[in-house]
Amino acid sequence: MTGFCPEKDILPLYSKNLRRHAKAAAECAAKISRAHKLDPEKARNAALLHDFAKALPAEELDFSRKKYLHGRSFPDFKTEHGFLTAAILSGRYNVRDQQMLDAIAHHTLGTETENPYLLVLYISDYASHLKKKDTNGIIKLARKSLWQAALYTAGKKLIYVIKGEKHLYPEGVGFYNWLRTRCLKYDL
Ligand SMILES: [Fe+2]
Numbered sequence: 001m002t003g004f005c006p007e008k009d010i011l012p013l014y015s016k017n018l019r020r021h022a023k024a025a026a027e028c029a030a031k032i033s034r035a036h037k038l039d040p041e042k043a044r045n046a047a048l049l050h051d052f053a054k055a056l057p058a059e060e061l062d063f064s065r066k067k068y069l070h071g072r073s074f075p076d077f078k079t080e081h082g083f084l085t086a087a088i089l090s091g092r093y094n095v096r097d098q099q100m101l102d103a104i105a106h107h108t109l110g111t112e113t114e115n116p117y118l119l120v121l122y123i124s125d126y127a128s129h130l131k132k133k134d135t136n137g138i139i140k141l142a143r144k145s146l147w148q149a150a151l152y153t154a155g156k157k158l159i160y161v162i163k164g165e166k167h168l169y170p171e172g173v174g175f176y177n178w179l180r181t182r183c184l185k186y187d188l
């Protein structure tokens with residue numbers, strides 16, 4: 001990300017809550033990634049940037065959809081914002097790290113991929129919303145096994161959706177099943 005600094009270029013655009021969430025997720029991501037010998041800076045930046053589209057005003061979102069999504073449409077903003085963020089980072093800010101862009105694009109519902117940065121972001125995004133004790137519990141699990149922690153996170157997210165009688169996205173269920181099968185098959 002030559003010349004591009006999330007802290008300087010992007011974070012000032014965030015609301016107080018979004019900045020707090022991004023920083024908390026970044027802290028989790030750095031801790032988890034170090035335990036797996038991943039690049040903590042890359043994991044941290046993915047977490048700082050993952051919800052960038054949420055910081056943009058409606059007109060700018062419309063402009064970015066037309067310019068960067070090339071007609072691709074999503075059922076709602078919840079499923080769209082990761083993809084839109086990744087597309088803006090690539091198109092406007094010249095971010096070229098595909099693992100980071102893919103992790104950001106799929107951070108909401110997950111996807112079947114070997115990309116460890118997606119797992120780190122998926123877990124960190126969820127963990128950053130929890131009470132400190134629970135956040136630390138997930139980080140501890142994720143340091144031992146990224147896959148087990150992602151499975152735990154996917155399960156918790158599904159329970160939250162069902163309990164709240166919210167819309168259940170098939171991709172979220174598919175990701176849970178895929179993680180579960182992998183954990184059983186490879187004893188991860
Ligand atoms: Fe998000």
Ligand SMILES: [Fe+2]
Pocket residue numbers: 021050051125
């Ligand atoms: Fe988030």
